[in-house]
Amino acid sequence: MLRAIPFGWLLAFVAVPCLLLLAIAFSSSAEGVPPFAWGTLSLDAWATLTEDSFYLSAFLRSLRVAFITAALCLALAFPMALALARAPARWQPALVLAVLLPFWTGFLLRMAAWVGLLRDQGWLNGVLLGLGLIQEPLPMLYSTPAMLLGMVHAYLPFAVLPLYATLLRLDRGLEEAAADLGASAFTVFRTITLPLAAPGAAAAFLLVFIPAAGEYVVPEMLGPPEAQLVGRALWGAFFQDRDWPLACLLAVLLLAVLVLPIRLFQRLENRP
């Protein structure tokens, strides 16, 4: 009976919402509140999705942005995590806290700060104009680089922490053994440290990739208006078109696409 409680919990808060999404996705839309008909079966949303290439390209664009964000975060996080793990033990809690410090400010505020920094009359353009380096403000905001900057800023701690945990657990004796067998510092890193940190790197990549794929706020506030991502498409279907079946189908598909890398990661983890 007691063992059933956690399963009941998962059923109530994971399985049931997923099934609801699926049910709505294959219902026919209707006038009224809510804007779909319970108990109907319809492939309208599926048809919209397959006929309008807008949705597929939004999907692919989102996955590409998520991939680039995750790769950038991984590249930035690895040296940070290594420095953290190799710092004197008494400094490490303070340094980890420093990595987490951005979380103490609201997410929206931080993105708004980027807007303030990057816009035409913003701080960065002001400095460059004041120094006489440029004559016209650089159009930095509402561009793909600005969006990636915001994404990396938002998700970097998610990449640092699992890498730090992995590198901290790494037996330094293995690196000593490699050096003892004639490996230079770089060879030790390439043949021992890096392969043994691979599970942590995979975790870091996925922890960024998964939320970044569905990200709505950052592309909306910093990204280019023309190249829409799946998060924006989903929002539009839900709030502008009031097409709940389409919005739910998009959500279900995003979930399905993201389950694949999670399963992959779990298989990697379980490999001894």
Place this chain on the structure above:
Amino acid sequence: MLLSLEGVTKRFGATLALDGLSLAVERGEFVALLGGSGSGKSTLLRLIAGFEAPDAGRVLLDGVDQDRVPPQARPCAMVFQNYALFPHLSVFDNVAYGLRREGLPGLDIAARVQQALALVGLEALAARRPHQLSGGQRQRVALVRALVKRPPLVLLDEPLGALDAALREATGQELRALQRATGAAFIMVTHDQAEALALADRVAVLEAGRLVQCAPPRDLYERPATRFVASFLGGANVLEGVMGADGLLHCAAAGCALRLATPLPAGTKAAVALRPERIALAAEGELPAENAATGVLRGVVYQGAGWLCTVALAGGQSLRVQVPADRAVPPEGVPVLLHWPATANIPLAD
């Protein structure tokens, strides 16, 4: 001389791990570094390997000062206490790791790895990962990984420490045979005196970062230089006394008089080591005038090969006495007579 340590000192914060230690090791020699925990024996090994740098003194390998020589450039290989096998590599790749760093052709590497694995009977397990091996197999992989580079000096940190008792003796003998076969010098850190005595050509006893005595096992056991060596190896009793005019050493605390092989001048204070197994215990009989004492049997512990008895002497000191298993031991609390041959009295320098 393959290895010379000259006045090596190492501090960790306020603790002095090694205190002006000097030691020389010849080619092909098997030296055991014996000491309790915190004696500095593992630090010494890490210093030779190059993982630590001495605060003072020199480490010379083949006459070359190793100051500023990184571990990867030193002509020695280490077998780590926990073996430090690379978990993401197969047994073959673990053993090949050192050879690959030398840039040998792949075929040569394969041949040498196979040959090395055959040496310890592991050729069938070359494709396995370390976690698929037993403790004894892992130990042999670690050993072979160090030996395959044919280093003139192999450093072993408690190589038998993680093995169960049944495996230790046989593996120790294998270790000795491999050392003979390869001709490499072995320096083995251990806290197990039986292991040190059984395997090494010379045993170096460390106490608080200092080398107390370095001698072949038999010399060390029969002629310990200090009371620390005497009690650390074989748990000898130490008797203290003053030389009398009669040429005997009178020990007040033990209530007995000892005859020394070479008498000292009258009035000299001296200490003598007395091994528990050299003392004979009897419930009754005549007490000889020298090398004998009376006491009360206070404790008896069965040790398989014999009994370890604690006897409280009339003068207040207690002696450890080992009685062979085939002898009867009187019940506790009974007065007993102890006596031993004069040759059992080992004079100590300190």
